[in-house]
Amino acid sequence: MENYKLPHADFEISRLIFGCWAVVGGFNWGHQDKKDSLDAMREAFDNGISTFDTAEAYGNGASENLLAEALGDKRQDIIIASKVGPQDFLPENVIKACEKGLKNLKTDYIDLYQLHWPNPEIPLVDTLGALQKLKDDGKIRAYGVSNFGNQSLDTCKDSGFTISSNQMAYNLIFRAIEFSILPQCVSDNVPILCYSPIMQGLLTGKFASAAEVPDDRARTRHFTKDRPQARHQDEGCEALTFQTLKEIKKFADENDVSMGNLSLAWLLAQKGVAAPIVGGRNADQVKKNLKTMEVKLTPDMISHLNDITLPLKEELGNNADLWESVSRVV
Ligand SMILES: NC(=O)c1ccc[n+]([C@@H]2O[C@H](COP(=O)([O-])OP(=O)(O)OC[C@H]3O[C@@H](n4cnc5c(N)ncnc54)[C@H](OP(=O)(O)O)[C@@H]3O)[C@@H](O)[C@H]2O)c1
Numbered sequence: 001m002e003n004y005k006l007p008h009a010d011f012e013i014s015r016l017i018f019g020c021w022a023v024v025g026g027f028n029w030g031h032q033d034k035k036d037s038l039d040a041m042r043e044a045f046d047n048g049i050s051t052f053d054t055a056e057a058y059g060n061g062a063s064e065n066l067l068a069e070a071l072g073d074k075r076q077d078i079i080i081a082s083k084v085g086p087q088d089f090l091p092e093n094v095i096k097a098c099e100k101g102l103k104n105l106k107t108d109y110i111d112l113y114q115l116h117w118p119n120p121e122i123p124l125v126d127t128l129g130a131l132q133k134l135k136d137d138g139k140i141r142a143y144g145v146s147n148f149g150n151q152s153l154d155t156c157k158d159s160g161f162t163i164s165s166n167q168m169a170y171n172l173i174f175r176a177i178e179f180s181i182l183p184q185c186v187s188d189n190v191p192i193l194c195y196s197p198i199m200q201g202l203l204t205g206k207f208a209s210a211a212e213v214p215d216d217r218a219r220t221r222h223f224t225k226d227r228p229q230a231r232h233q234d235e236g237c238e239a240l241t242f243q244t245l246k247e248i249k250k251f252a253d254e255n256d257v258s259m260g261n262l263s264l265a266w267l268l269a270q271k272g273v274a275a276p277i278v279g280g281r282n283a284d285q286v287k288k289n290l291k292t293m294e295v296k297l298t299p300d301m302i303s304h305l306n307d308i309t310l311p312l313k314e315e316l317g318n319n320a321d322l323w324e325s326v327s328r329v330v
Contacts, residue, residue, distance in 0.1 A: 001014050001015065001016065001047070001048030001049065001050070001293060002014070002015040002293065003015065003050070004191070004274045004275060006112070006142060006144075006164040006165055006191060006274065007162070007164055007189050007190075007191070008142055008162040008163070008164045009111075009112065009141060009142035009164045010141065010142075011079060011111060011141060011142075012050075012079075013050065013051040013079050013081075013112075013274065013275055014048060014049050014050040014051045014079075014275065015268060015274070015275045015293075016044075016049050016264070016275060016276060016278060016289065016290065016292065016293065017049065017051040017052065017053050017081070017193060017275045017276065017277040017278070018040075018041060018044040018049050018051070018052050018053070018277070018278070018279075018280065018286070019053050019195065019277040019278055019279040019280075020041070020052055020053060020054040020058060020063045020064075020066065020067055020279075021054075021055070021058045021063060021279060022279040022280075022281050023036075023037035023040060023041065023063065023066060023279070023280075023281065024037070024058050024059035024062045024063045024066060025059075026059060027216070028200075028216045028217065029216070029281075030214070030216075032281060033282075034066075036281055036282040036283075037066055037070070037281070038066070038069065038070045039282060039283040040280045040281060040282050040283055040285065040286050041066070041067065041070035041071060042070055042071070042283075043280075043283035043286040043287060044280070044286050044290075045070075045071055045074060045077075045078065047286070047287075047290050048290075049286075049290070050077065050078055050079050051078070051079040051080075051081060051275070052067055052071070052078060052079070052080055052081065053081045053082075053167070053193070053195075053277045054067050054080070054081070054082050054083075054105075055082055055083035055085070055114075055116060056082070056083065056084065056085060056097060056100065056101055056104065057083065057085050057116060061100070061104040064082060064101060064104035064105045065104050065105075067080065067105060068104070068105050068106040068107070072106055072107075075107055079111045079112065080105060080107070080110050080111050080112070081110075081111060081112040081113075081114060081144075081193075082101050082105065082110050082112075082113060082114070083113070083114040083115070083116040083146060084097040084098065084101070084113065084114070084115060084116060085097070085116050085117070086115070086116060086117045086118065086119035086122075087119075089115065089119045089122040089124075089126075089127040090122055090126070090127075091126050091127065091129060091130035091133075092130075094127060094130035094131065094134070095130055095133070095134065098110065098113060098134050098139055098140065099139075101113075102139065108139075109138060109139060109140060109141060110139070110140045110141070111140070111141045111142065112140070112141070112142050112143065112144055112164060112165065113131060113134065113140040113142075113143045113144075114143065114144040114145060114146045114165070114167055115127060115131075115143075115144075115145045115146060115148070116146050116147070117146065117147045117328055118145075118147060118148055118149070118152045118328065118329070118330050120330060124152060124155045124156070124159070125155065125159045125161075128143075128156065128159055128161035128163075129161070131143040131161070132161055142164040143163060143164065144163050144164045144165035144166065144167065144193075145163050145165070145166050145167070146166065146167035146168070146193075146195075147167070147168065147169075147320070147321070147328065147329050148166050148168075148181075148329070149181055149320060149327070149329040149330045150180055150181060150184055151330050152330055153166070153181070153184050153185070153188060153190065156188075156190075157188055163190055164190075164191075165190065165191050165192070165193050165274060166181075166185050166190050166191075166192055166193070167192070167193040167194075167195055167277070168181065168192055168193075168194065168195065168320060168329075169194075169195055169196050169320065169321075169322045170182075170192060170194040170195070170196075170197065170267065170270075170273070170276075171194065171196060171197050171198065171199045171203060171263060171267065172199075172203060172244075172248060172263050172266055172267075172305060172309050173199050173202065173203065173222065173241060173244055173245065173248075173309060173312055174196070174199060174220075174222075174316065174322060175309065175312075175313040175316075176313075176316060176317065176318055176319055176320040177192070177320050178313065179317075179318035180318060181320055181329070182270075182272050185272050186271060186272040191272065191273070191274035192270075192272050192273050192274060193274055193275055193276075193277055194267050194273060194275070194276040194277060195277050196322065197263065197264055197267050197276035197277065197278050198260050198263050198264065198278060198289075199220075199263075200217045200279075201217070202217075202241075202245060203245070203248070203259055203260060203263040204258070204259055204260040205245065205249045205252075205259045205260075208242075209242060210223060210224075210238035210241070210242060215227055215228050215229050216229055218230070219231065219323055220322045220323055221234050221236060221316060221319070221321075221322060221323065221324075221325070222236055222237060222238065222241040222316070223236045223238055223241075224236040224238060231323055231324055232323060232324050232325040233325045234325050237312065237315045237316065240311060240312050240315055241312060244308065244309055244311070244312045245259075247308040248262065248263070248305070248308065248309070251301075251304060251305065251308065255301065257295055258288065258291070260288065260289060260292075261288070261289070261291050261292045261295050262295065262297075262305075264276050264278060264289065264292040264295075265292050265295035265296075265297050266297065266302060266305050268292070269297050269302050
């Protein structure tokens with residue numbers, strides 16, 4: 001496994017991060033077997049994935065609990081990235097949320113503590129000050145942000161507080177951050193951790209049409225606003241999305257690589273990307289995703305993937321919010 005040194009942090013993360021959201025099942029994911037979840041996390045660790053991304057919001061602490069259960073005995077050898085939700089951005093609440101996270105995780109420090117989504121109602125500088133205090137007190141080793149757009153990134157930069165990462169939705173069929181967020185992150189030295197890197201399974205080719213995608217995963221702006229759980233007001237672009245997926249699949253087949261591995265390898269090749277954070281619901285999926293590290297893309301392959309996904313990138317535009325028309329990524 002390759003590793004990556006985050007700025008303003010005295011540790012490295014693995015270049016594939018295990019995402020601990022789906023392993024709790026429930027909202028967005030449905031039924032999940034606990035043994036499968038524990039096996040998935042241990043499979044990841046046993047094969048060099050040191051870094052695990054979780055959040056209090058994932059199952060109201062259940063994901064943090066599960067990580068402690070799966071790998072608590074390996075605490076010194078894993079990197080825990082967790083998050084505080086925007087409802088808790090008042091400084092005193094950041095501290096309380098962190099204490100709760102530490103309890104859930106059964107540990108006395110979190111390696112990377114991230115602000116989950118911007119909260120324009122609370123001065124960001126105050127929230128960052130609380131994160132710095134947690135770092136000074138040894139409760140966290142570094143802090144980062146998530147879903148932060150240009151304006152919030154500007155505030156971070158001007159504040160003098162040093163963020164180590166920005167976690168954003170980024171994958172072959174959702175390239176919105178390329179318009180202005182990724183360039184700013186590159187220039188500010190804020191590496192990107194990519195969430196939903198295989199677009200919640202779509203980039204494995206498991207769904208042949210929009211109709212096959214379960215409603216809770218069809219909430220994104222790729223799909224029509226008429227899907228029952230959609231929160232956006234867009235028409236969506238289902239035909240173009242599935243045409244693009246078909247072309248990616250064809251290219252993957254021609255190169256004898258799985259679509260999922262190709263998609264993750266493409267992310268790893270992007271300037272400014274530290275690591276994709278990929279979910280896996282069982283050990284078998286984790287094994288398959290790990291094969292990404294064997295894939296070497298040539299510049300021609302990368303540019304072909306850029307070309308075939310460009311129409312969809314342009315159609316979805318620069319709104320980096322996967323789920324809402326009025327972007328919460330500010
Ligand atoms: N900061 C944020 O706002 C934010 C938002 C979303 C996610 N995240 C983080 O990013 C992580 C990953 O994102 P994500 O879970 O949304 O999406 P993802 O990693 O793109 O997709 C994960 C899902 O794809 C399916 N899958 C995984 N590997 C597979 C394989 N080899 N073959 C077939 N299917 C496979 C699994 O679901 P099925 O088997 O059910 O198809 C799995 O749960 C999360 O766990 C979380 O840590 C952060």
